[in-house]
Structure formats: structure tokens, C-alpha cells
Amino acid sequence: MNGSGASGNGSNGHGVKHTDEPSYRDTLAALAATEGRGLYTSVHLVEREIERYELAVGAAFAAWPRGGADVVPTDGFEERVAETVIGQMTLVGGSRRGGQDLTVLRGSATAGAPTGSVSAEQAVPAPLAGALKLLGALGWFAAAALLAVVLRGGLSVTLEPEPARPLDAQVAALEAGGATVTPWADGGPAGDVVWSDRLNSGFMRIDGLERNDPTVSQYQLWIFRGTDPGTEAHPVDGGVFDVREAGEVIVPIDAKLGVGSAGLFAVTIERPGGVVVSSREQIVAVAFRG
Amino acid sequence: MLGEQSAPSGAGSAYHSMNPRSADDTALLIRVAEGDPGAVREVLSRYSALVWSLASGLSKDPHEVEDVVQDIFVDVWRSAKRYDPKMASEATFIATIARRRVIDRRRRAGRRVDPEPLEEELAPGENDPGLRQVELDDEAAQAREVVAQLTGDRRRVLELSVVSGLTHREIAADTGIPLGTVKSHIRRGLAEVTERLKARRAALEEGAI
Numbered sequence: 001m002n003g004s005g006a007s008g009n010g011s012n013g014h015g016v017k018h019t020d021e022p023s024y025r026d027t028l029a030a031l032a033a034t035e036g037r038g039l040y041t042s043v044h045l046v047e048r049e050i051e052r053y054e055l056a057v058g059a060a061f062a063a064w065p066r067g068g069a070d071v072v073p074t075d076g077f078e079e080r081v082a083e084t085v086i087g088q089m090t091l092v093g094g095s096r097r098g099g100q101d102l103t104v105l106r107g108s109a110t111a112g113a114p115t116g117s118v119s120a121e122q123a124v125p126a127p128l129a130g131a132l133k134l135l136g137a138l139g140w141f142a143a144a145a146l147l148a149v150v151l152r153g154g155l156s157v158t159l160e161p162e163p164a165r166p167l168d169a170q171v172a173a174l175e176a177g178g179a180t181v182t183p184w185a186d187g188g189p190a191g192d193v194v195w196s197d198r199l200n201s202g203f204m205r206i207d208g209l210e211r212n213d214p215t216v217s218q219y220q221l222w223i224f225r226g227t228d229p230g231t232e233a234h235p236v237d238g239g240v241f242d243v244r245e246a247g248e249v250i251v252p253i254d255a256k257l258g259v260g261s262a263g264l265f266a267v268t269i270e271r272p273g274g275v276v277v278s279s280r281e282q283i284v285a286v287a288f289r290g
Numbered sequence: 291m292l293g294e295q296s297a298p299s300g301a302g303s304a305y306h307s308m309n310p311r312s313a314d315d316t317a318l319l320i321r322v323a324e325g326d327p328g329a330v331r332e333v334l335s336r337y338s339a340l341v342w343s344l345a346s347g348l349s350k351d352p353h354e355v356e357d358v359v360q361d362i363f364v365d366v367w368r369s370a371k372r373y374d375p376k377m378a379s380e381a382t383f384i385a386t387i388a389r390r391r392v393i394d395r396r397r398r399a400g401r402r403v404d405p406e407p408l409e410e411e412l413a414p415g416e417n418d419p420g421l422r423q424v425e426l427d428d429e430a431a432q433a434r435e436v437v438a439q440l441t442g443d444r445r446r447v448l449e450l451s452v453v454s455g456l457t458h459r460e461i462a463a464d465t466g467i468p469l470g471t472v473k474s475h476i477r478r479g480l481a482e483v484t485e486r487l488k489a490r491r492a493a494l495e496e497g498a499i
Contacts, residue, residue, distance in 0.1 A: 057386065085364055258365040258390065
């Protein structure tokens with residue numbers, strides 16, 4: 001096995017036997033691949049094997065005979081899908097492209113030199129949808145800060161100017177994506193998680209986690225598909241982040257996989273860079289979305 | 291089953307590129323990963339029909355299916371930087387992502403999907419319009435051959451696992467086949483697909499294309 005031909009130069013010799021001898025690793029990989037633990041979540045020892053198997057599963061899935069679809073797309077389907085994907089790209093912008101860790105944006109609604117202001121009348125009736133719409137006119141940093149205040153029922157807010165980011169598409173997308181707001185459970189920090197299943201995207205607002213030293217530990221978000229972490233061995237990695245200052249931080253969620261329907265969000269403390277599988281020893285925040 | 295063929299509209303025929311591993315195609319997913327909107331549209335025009343066909347068993351409601359297809363392509367974008375042309379064709383890569391989503395949906399919906407009526411009598415590649423739709427590229431053809439040769443328990447087990455997404459334990463419980471045998475059917479079936487794909491890739495690399 002080995003040769004682990006990651007980029008496997010090669011036309012030959014990955015040395016994978018396909019005899020009938022059961023191979024523990026193969027069996028494990030096949031199991032992981034068919035049961036959905038493969039490809040981009042890693043069961044570390046056999047990631048490459050899993051990937052190989054999962055691709056085989058994908059090929060077989062595509063090749064399996066199935067009936068002609070009697071459901072056909074409605075007009076403009078392809079264009080709508082393209083727009084959504086492109087909207088998502090805009091949403092995440094540069095932070096994903098470079099593959100860096102999440103940027104932590106610190107809300108500055110109440111600090112910093114105010115240069116702009118938004119009156120409450122515009123914002124207050126705002127359920128999320130309205131708030132998001134309003135935010136569309138602002139940069140991400142300002143937008144997030146404003147949203148924080150709006151959702152808390154703040155009356156008026158002043159904003160720091162922010163280098164423009166193409167957030168209109170993002171905000172519109174989140175709004176259209178039916179984002180929901182889920183507060184952190186009692187005993188944890190203040191704040192909540194804004195998340196859209198459809199877009200597989202959102203952000204957290206957190207106030208009350210201790211500052212961390214990123215060389216020692218980092219926070220990591222996990223997104224569970226159900227609401228019982230005990231039964232879910234492989235939640236989706238939602239990205240690592242730092243809390244550098246007291247007060248509220250706003251953290252975009254960088255889900256490494258499609259979540260589907262998020263049931264629960266949990267923040268753990270992990271070693272710098274985060275981990276693939278959390279031991280879940282230090283859970284510091286949980287939000288039950290149900 | 292099988293109503294008349296219903297090719298997703300706007301799907302065009304472009305998605306089964308005859309030459310899926312040209313430099314351009316290799317670059318396509320890289321461009322997607324880099325956030326190139328043009329590349330997204332290109333991927334859509336090539337693969338939306340495939341993905342639609344893989345997802346359309348989920349619902350009779352085209353909006354619901356579209357929703358899933360949308361999720362899948364968002365995932366494709368998110369995962370695009372992991373694409374390794376030496377491991378799989380684009381179509382296989384995309385189908386792999388699609389399967390995750392489709393099965394995820396099924397599980398969540400709590401539907402124990404027994405896929406469409408089993409079609410064991412129907413030799414793949416014959417009169418199956420669905421199959422013609424999923425005419426992807428060489429690689430899929432290889433997988434299809436392997437699938438076509440499966441019979442009996444192994445076929446049944448693989449279908450429940452690959453297509454329906456049941457866990458190995460569920461399959462054992464459903465079919466009465468011992469768990470160990472279930473696992474070995476799956477492992478061997480998949481190993482065969484893997485080998486085929488690998489042999490195919492090796493041939494390609496040696497200059498067929």
C-alpha cells in the first residue's frame with residue numbers, strides 16, 4: 001500500500017493488491033468511504049486509502065443504473081445554481097483562497113472612532129432578514145458589528161469605516177439562504193450562531209471566551225448534523241479561531257465540508273492549528289439549533 | 291419505471307467531454323478553486339446534467355432537487371482545491387461529492403431509500419435512458435462495467451451501500467447477510483472498481499491521450 005501515491009507519479013506500482021486476502025486497511029478504508037467518513041474528513045492513518053475508495057464509490061454511484069429522472073429542472077436552473085456558487089465565492093472572498101485561518105473580526109460598534117451612523121428606526125424592526133439587508137450596504141466588519149447591535153436591540157450605532165469588501169452578495173445570499181440565529185447555551189459565552197444550511201455558511205458572535213495565546217491553543221468550531229454529539233464521531237470542522245481581546249468577537253464560519261442541516265455547534269479548545277478529530281475534552285460553548 | 295428520457299434542460303451534451311483530461315480540464319477545477327466565475331459556469335454546463343441525474347431520485351419536486359444540486363456545486367467549489375487529476379476524473383470527483391450530499395439528505399429525511407426498484411434484470415448499457423444520461427467519460431464507463439458484472443448478494447450489498455447509503459450494520463440487519471460478509475462484499479466490489487480505474491489511468495498516462 002504505501003507508495004501512497006498521493007500525487008502518485010505514477011503509472012505503476014502503487015502496489016495495491018487486489019487479491020482476495022482481506023486487508024484490514026482496505027476494509028477499514030472501504031467502510032469509511034461508503035459510510036461517509038472519507039474524502040475530506042480524515043481518519044488519519046488511512047486517509048489516502050479512504051480517498052481512493054471513496055472515489056471508487058463515487059464512480060460506482062454515478063455508474064449505477066437508475067431510472068430516467070422524471071423530475072426535470074425548471075427554466076434557468078443552471079444559471080441560478082451558478083449564481084449561488086458565485087455568490088458564495090464572493091462571500092468568502094479572499095480568506096478562503098489563501099487558505100489561511102479564519103480572520104477574527106472584532107466588533108467595534110461601541111468602541112473606536114465613529115464616523116458613520118445608522119439610526120435605529122431603520123434597523124430595529126429588523127428581524128434577521130431586514131438586518132441583513134441593511135448590512136448589505138456596509139462592509140463586512142462594520143456589518144457584523146452592526147448586526148450584533150441590531151440583534152441585541154441596540155438603539156443606535158456608530159460605525160467605523162471599513163475597507164470595502166464585496167459583501168452585498170454575501171449578505172443577500174445569507175438572507176436568501178434562510179439563515180437562522182441560535183444563541184449559545186447557558187453556561188457558555190454570550191452571543192449566537194448565524195447559519196444558513198442552504199449556503200453552508202454563516203458566522204458566530206461570541207462574547208465571553210477567554211483570550212487565547214495562539215501559540216499554545218486555539219479555539220475550534222465543530223458543526224454537528226444532529227443534536228447529540230455522543231453519537232456523532234465526525235462533526236464538520238468549522239475552522240479555528242482566536243480570541244485576542246475582551247469583548248465580542250465575530251468569526252466567520254469556515255465549514256470544511258458540506259454540513260447539510262446543522263443541529264448543533266460546539267467550540268472546543270485545541271492545539272494550535274486545530275485537530276481533525278477532537279477529543280472534546282474542553283468544550284467551551286454549545287449552541288443547539290435542533 | 292423509466293418514463294421517457296428526460297434530459298435535464300440546458301444540460302447540453304458538453305458534459306461528457308470526450309477528452310476529460312486535457313490540460314484545460316485539469317485547470318478547470320483549479321480555476322474554480324481560485325474563485326473564477328467563468329470556470330463555475332463551465333463546470334455547470336458540463337456537469338449539471340450529471341449531478342441532476344444523481345440527485346433527482348431524491349424528490350419529485352424540481353425545486354427540492356435543485357436545492358440539492360446547488361448544495362453539491364457549492365461543495366464542488368469548496369473542495370475543488372483538493373482535486374487531483376491523477377486520482378480521478380472530474381466527473382468521478384464531482385459524483386463523489388454528489389453522493390455525499392444525496393445520501394446525507396436521505397438520511398436526514400429519515401427515508402430509508404430503497405432506490406428505484408432494483409434493476410437487476412436490466413443490463414446496464416442497454417435500454418436504460420438513465421444510463422445514457424450518465425454517460426460521462428471513460429472512467430465512468432469502467433465503473434459501469436464493473437457494476438454490470440456484479441451479481442447476487444454482492445450486487446445487492448453494494449447497491450445498499452453505495453446507492454442507498456446504508457451502513458454496513460444496517461445492510462446486515464436488512465438482508466440477513468452476516469456483517470463480515472457484508473464488509474467483504476463491499477471491500478471486494480470497491481477494490482475491483484478501484485483497480486479498473488487505476489488501470490485506466492495508467493493506460494492514459496502512458497500516452498493514450
